Amino acid sequence: MKQLFPFLFLLLVACSPGGKQTADYKDLNGNGQMDVYEDPNASLDDRAADVVSRLSLDQKVDLVVGLGMNIPGMTESKKPEKVKGAAGNIMDFPELGIPSVVLADGPAGLRIEPTRDSTSGKTYYCTAFPIESAISSSWDLELARKVGEAMGSEVKEYGVDVLLGPALNIHRNPLGGRNFEYYSEDPLLSGKMAAHMVNGVESNGVGTSIKHFVANNNETNRMMMNVTASQRALREIYLRGFEIAVKESQPWTVMSSYNKLNGTYTSQNPELLTTILRDEWGFEGLVMTDWFAGDNAAEQMRAGNDLIMPGMPHQKGQIKAALADGSLDIKYVDENAKRIIKLAFQSSSIKGYDYSDQPDLKANAQVARQAASEGIVLLKNNEALPLDPEKVNIAAYGIGSYQFIAGGTGSGDVNEAYTVSLVEGLKNTSFKVHETILAKYEEYIAEEKAKRPEIKSIFEYQPPLDEMPVSDAELSIGVKENDLALITLGRNSGEFRDRTEDGDFYLTTTELQMIDKVSKAYHAAGKKVVMVLNIGNVVETASWRDKVDAIVLAWQGGQEAGNALVDVLTGQVNPSGKLPTTFPIVYDDILSSKNFPGEEIPGAEEIKMGAFSMGTPSQIKYEEGIYVGYRYFDSFGVETAFPFGFGLSYTTFDYGDVELSSESFDGTLTATVEVINSGNTAGKEVVQLYVSAPGESMDKPAKELRDFAKTKLLKPGESATLNFTLTARDLASFDTERSAWVTEAGQYEVKVAASVAEVKSSATFKVPAEIIVEKVHNVLAPDQEIVEVTNK
Ligand code: BGC
Numbered sequence: 001m002k003q004l005f006p007f008l009f010l011l012l013v014a015c016s017p018g019g020k021q022t023a024d025y026k027d028l029n030g031n032g033q034m035d036v037y038e039d040p041n042a043s044l045d046d047r048a049a050d051v052v053s054r055l056s057l058d059q060k061v062d063l064v065v066g067l068g069m070n071i072p073g074m075t076e077s078k079k080p081e082k083v084k085g086a087a088g089n090i091m092d093f094p095e096l097g098i099p100s101v102v103l104a105d106g107p108a109g110l111r112i113e114p115t116r117d118s119t120s121g122k123t124y125y126c127t128a129f130p131i132e133s134a135i136s137s138s139w140d141l142e143l144a145r146k147v148g149e150a151m152g153s154e155v156k157e158y159g160v161d162v163l164l165g166p167a168l169n170i171h172r173n174p175l176g177g178r179n180f181e182y183y184s185e186d187p188l189l190s191g192k193m194a195a196h197m198v199n200g201v202e203s204n205g206v207g208t209s210i211k212h213f214v215a216n217n218n219e220t221n222r223m224m225m226n227v228t229a230s231q232r233a234l235r236e237i238y239l240r241g242f243e244i245a246v247k248e249s250q251p252w253t254v255m256s257s258y259n260k261l262n263g264t265y266t267s268q269n270p271e272l273l274t275t276i277l278r279d280e281w282g283f284e285g286l287v288m289t290d291w292f293a294g295d296n297a298a299e300q301m302r303a304g305n306d307l308i309m310p311g312m313p314h315q316k317g318q319i320k321a322a323l324a325d326g327s328l329d330i331k332y333v334d335e336n337a338k339r340i341i342k343l344a345f346q347s348s349s350i351k352g353y354d355y356s357d358q359p360d361l362k363a364n365a366q367v368a369r370q371a372a373s374e375g376i377v378l379l380k381n382n383e384a385l386p387l388d389p390e391k392v393n394i395a396a397y398g399i400g401s402y403q404f405i406a407g408g409t410g411s412g413d414v415n416e417a418y419t420v421s422l423v424e425g426l427k428n429t430s431f432k433v434h435e436t437i438l439a440k441y442e443e444y445i446a447e448e449k450a451k452r453p454e455i456k457s458i459f460e461y462q463p464p465l466d467e468m469p470v471s472d473a474e475l476s477i478g479v480k481e482n483d484l485a486l487i488t489l490g491r492n493s494g495e496f497r498d499r500t501e502d503g504d505f506y507l508t509t510t511e512l513q514m515i516d517k518v519s520k521a522y523h524a525a526g527k528k529v530v531m532v533l534n535i536g537n538v539v540e541t542a543s544w545r546d547k548v549d550a551i552v553l554a555w556q557g558g559q560e561a562g563n564a565l566v567d568v569l570t571g572q573v574n575p576s577g578k579l580p581t582t583f584p585i586v587y588d589d590i591l592s593s594k595n596f597p598g599e600e601i602p603g604a605e606e607i608k609m610g611a612f613s614m615g616t617p618s619q620i621k622y623e624e625g626i627y628v629g630y631r632y633f634d635s636f637g638v639e640t641a642f643p644f645g646f647g648l649s650y651t652t653f654d655y656g657d658v659e660l661s662s663e664s665f666d667g668t669l670t671a672t673v674e675v676i677n678s679g680n681t682a683g684k685e686v687v688q689l690y691v692s693a694p695g696e697s698m699d700k701p702a703k704e705l706r707d708f709a710k711t712k713l714l715k716p717g718e719s720a721t722l723n724f725t726l727t728a729r730d731l732a733s734f735d736t737e738r739s740a741w742v743t744e745a746g747q748y749e750v751k752v753a754a755s756v757a758e759v760k761s762s763a764t765f766k767v768p769a770e771i772i773v774e775k776v777h778n779v780l781a782p783d784q785e786i787v788e789v790t791n792k
Pocket of ligand 1: 087105106164211290291411495
């Protein structure tokens with residue numbers, strides 16, 4: 001019904017060459033015979049090569065440059081959209097039966113337009129799952145896979161072929177505007193999460209695009225930014241997560257990033273896209289640009305950036321000119337085109353999948369709720385939680401309590417049918433929420449919203465509403481008629497801009513006054529105050545955390561956020577999330593605060609495309625080297641507000657002694673530890689395995705996360721035995737001089753920990769002699785001198 005192409009879905013019985021019979025054969029071009037590219041028994045390579053051999057030069061160029069995008073004043077798409085609101089489409093060749101492949105965002109759920117035709121009343125809502133920072137806080141890889149499976153089912157049922165996610169840039173700095181779309185400051189956690197998400201989505205027979213490859217760690221001038229970073233920092237921190245994801249999930253596609261890296265746009269860099277990604281890591285899929293990235297389409301082709309998105313006419317001109325003057329060999333375009341055709345062969349579109357436009361949104365909402373509750377991190381609990389809905393009357397303060405934020409803005413946003421707010425979640429669970437205070441907030445929110453112009457495009461920025469000052473009236477009635485105060489602090493951010501220090505990382509004066517006044521009033525009456533953080537990334541907590549009794553980091557938990565949070569507040573779900581990113585005491589404690597978000601190059605002028613600003617040429621040096629996140633705080637003894645890997649539970653866990661399979665490393669080593677639930681409530685524990693290396697022949701952080709595991713739900717008194725396996729590569733660091741991953745000789749310490757700051761048990765082993773684990777290419781050298789921080 002919905003196929004865009006006149007496929008003749010002939011079941012071939014006798015007319016295949018060589019008499020082969022197969023049920024999968026489709027006569028895509030309708031010529032009544034099985035051509036090589038139609039032969040399901042031929043290799044994907046041969047089939048794609050056959051298609052490419054049938055294309056004219058113009059058609060090849062049409063294929064490698066996407067179909068465009070409708071942005072008035074900037075670019076126009078030539079074709080009607082198959083799926084409204086999808087981010088991009090690839091050229092189709094109906095005469096060959098090759099359909100247009102559809103690409104749509106994004107990391108927290110499928111992003112398409114929720115309505116198409118105002119008369120039909122039909123909707124195309126997608127599930128807003130929790131943001132990636134919330135998913136990674138669960139440290140539960142099976143959960144990431146499950147979320148991926150659910151998300152992928154919507155991709156498939158809405159007729160989309162490739163989901164533009166997951167994203168896995170590193171949380172280099174808390175002000176990064178898109179950190180919510182990314183998993184962690186640690187590459188192992190990021191890479192593992194991404195691999196499981198990819199495997200989950202792709203189990204539906206649709207593709208993913210892991211992005212943004214690589215070092216797109218801020219939004220300011222993101223298209224004009226040159227990142228200078230050392231080879232070691234790139235290999236160990238920024239590339240490592242992508243390497244894990246590629247090797248463990250072989251995603252259908254990779255999206256290169258906007259920025260330049262060491263002087264070259266990532267989308268134009270063969271060292272990155274061919275030498276590292278394909279030759280070293282064995283990536284088999286295609287690479288696409290980020291939307292409008294780079295400045296030279298011919299170089300993108302040569303670099304192995306197969307597909308240019310969303311595609312603009314002048315890019316075709318650049319490719320044709322380069323082919324004509326001999327500066328670009330056609331073999332590159334043929335190879336790029338071949339990879340795109342391979343993607344088309346993998347797609348549901350070519351299989352003529354009869355998508356329903358009716359994914360199981362109810363079932364997926366339950367997955368979203370479970371994932372949101374598993375990702376919640378309990379940061380503080382002074383006997384305030386859990387709550388009994390029958391006994392506790394609640395006064396909810398903060399506009400965030402009523403306007404819960406499901407996820408961030410920009411392409412990482414999802415068009416969901418609803419978002420359950422905290423207050424709705426409380427009411428759904430039979431809590432009594434103070435109605436007078438509720439009415440006051442709702443009135444304030446409506447008034448403030450009415451004052452604002454409506455947002456018309458995702459490029460427009462809507463600053464958050466100012467917090468409502470808490471009046472004495474709301475305080476006195478609240479304290480009198482309730483047992484507990486809940487305060488929600490909300491933060492939102494997204495594409496195109498980074499967060500600010502004032503009023504975003506740091507709380508506003510009104511917010512601080514609210515915390516202060518509410519806490520004083522409730523404590524004076526012997527009542528507790530619980531703080532909820534509905535945020536996409538790190539905020540300052542140290543100055544106010546002592547004033548409240550509990551702090552619940554709910555993140556932006558997707559459309560079921562309010563229900564999921566109440567599951568945790570009541571103890572229906574015992575919190576088991578742990579921080580994927582450090583919460584510092586003050587912003588300046590973060591090493592990258594000295595060089596974030598980079599500087600405009602003196603004298604450089606803003607570059608425009610039509611009416612749109614592409615930014616001003618800028619430069620940033622990653623002078624902190626590998627000392628990102630906990631690697632810095634832990635190695636340099638800098639105190640944090642809440643350390644990496646930290647999170648509380650309503651129960652307690654005891655750890656046994658870690659046992660190693662050997663005291664001498666001979667290629668692999670197993671560490672085993674027993675964890676027992678020593679409290680009164682069933683719960684799960686995230687166990688982290690860090691390794692401290694000798695750090696004699698190499699500069700090493702004090703310790704690094706090398707593995708992790710999460711127990712199943714343990715009943716009180718129940719224990720679990722967890723095994724961790726370490727290979728030489730897990731112990732290795734990147735030696736720039738030798739362009740190799742090297743495991744230095746000497747004494748190592750394995751540390752089993754509840755967080756980076758809470759080692760429960762440790763054991764030592766020796767690596768008798770240095771191991772050169774893997775030699776790689778000497779590529780991506782810095783384009784200018786960079787002096788890095790070291791721990792020597
Ligand atoms: C974003 C990508 C996104 C693309 C398509 C870009 O602005 O950086 O993450 O996939 O748009 O919407």
